Amino acid sequence: MHIRKLVTGITMTGLLLLGGCSSKQGGSKSAVKHVGILQVVQHPSLDKAYKGFKEGLKEGGYTEGKNLKLDYQNAQNSQDNLKSMSEKLVNEKSDLILGIATPAAQSLANTTQDIPLVVTAVTDLKAAKLVKSDAKPGRNVTGTTDMVSIDKQINLLLSIVPKAKTIGVMYNAGEANSKIQADMAIAALKKAGVKIVVKTANTTNDVQQVTEALAGKVQGIYVPTDNTFASAAAIIGKVVKEKKVPLVAGSVDQVKTGGLATIGIDYELLGKQTGKMAAKILDGKAKPQDMPVEKAENLKLVVNKEMAKALGIDPKSIKAPK
Known part of the structure; x- marks a missing residue:
């Protein structure tokens, strides 16, 4: 009887240890991550940025329907929509949020200082008061700029x-x-x-x-x-x-x-860059405050x-x- 209890105890301990290892392995990508998206308005450049973002996440190991749940919101250029949609995505306790274009990024940044926020199609993150500097954002925001010459x-x-x-x-x-x-x-x-x-x-x-x-x-x-x-x-x-x-x-x-x-x-490629940055954050390998803002790799x-x-x-x- 005592032997059976001992074996059972050892087995349960082993399972708990395995379970503990699994939960700490952010890189295992087994848990479903919730990512919110707020796009300021619908037009080809921003639509392509969102498409590229999903491609970047996929390359980083996150696929919608498997280990990724996306909540996409489009404000259709309405300030009221930006505010209510930002609050919705934050209240849903997303693991990460994407802001597409400056107004969307600013609305989200004003709504949360805790949830990791990546942005794209933003011309100047510092001027928009989203980061302290491009080299070291210093807060919960980073991403890609669409500034060109x-x-x-x-x-x-x-x-x-x-x-x-x-x-x-x-x-x-x-x-x-x-x-x-x-x-x-x-x-x-x-x-x-x-x-x-x-x-x-x-x-x-x-x-x-x-x-x-x-x-x-x-x-x-x-x-x-x-x-x-x-x-x-x-x-x-x-x-x-x-x-x-x-x-x-x-x-x-x-x-x-x-x-x-x-x-x-190419906004699709810019979005893809942003998606790869987001994947690193979801992996637990990087934090927005320490990730430099990136420029477009190809003009x-x-x-x-x-x-x-x-x-x-x-x-x-x-x-x-x-």
Whole structure:
């Protein structure tokens, strides 16, 4: 009887030890991780960032339906939705949350200082008060920036319209990321000695009118990676095609939809980078406060050949400035 109890006790102890080992092995990826996603609005660049994020998580060992549960929320550019959806994801005690674009990232960061938060499609994390510095975030937030060389994009536009006397800049002044880029673009244009006309729009409903008003006054247009204008890229494309005005955009996807060219980011690849960062956090191998903010690994020249032909420009003549 005593022997049987002893054997049973040893067996139970062994099972408890094994169970304890299993629960501590974050890298075993056996437990289902809950990841919340908040996207500010639906448009191709941000949709691709989310798609890439899932690819990055999968490469890191987390697959939806197996050991990963995703809760995707899209605020459709509504501040009220951003607030309520942020609270929902935080209250659900997600293991990690993704913020896609600056407004979503800021809303989440204002809602939780505890849950690990990764962000993507954010131009300047420090300026947005998301991190203390890109090198050492110092809080529960890290991620990837979509900042590219605005100077190169402006030089690209000026190389397409070398005789231009006036260049237009369009953006939503209410988007912090857009204002940063627009200010840089304006500074580069001033340095180049051209006249600048600036137009802003707060909603997608205003974009067509703003574009039509600007296109009649300029020989070229620059639009940064702006969520409001990206959401209306097709409308913008129709106007600039009719007015025969070349448009360089900050986003590759906006060029494909309604612009002429850019030196920009593949948002799917940027999202993938972010997903790999998130996987390391879920593994317990890294903490957001210690993970440097990452830049896009690959930039590329993208030319919309159909738009070029409609504008009477040889697509092969568009080259990336050195």
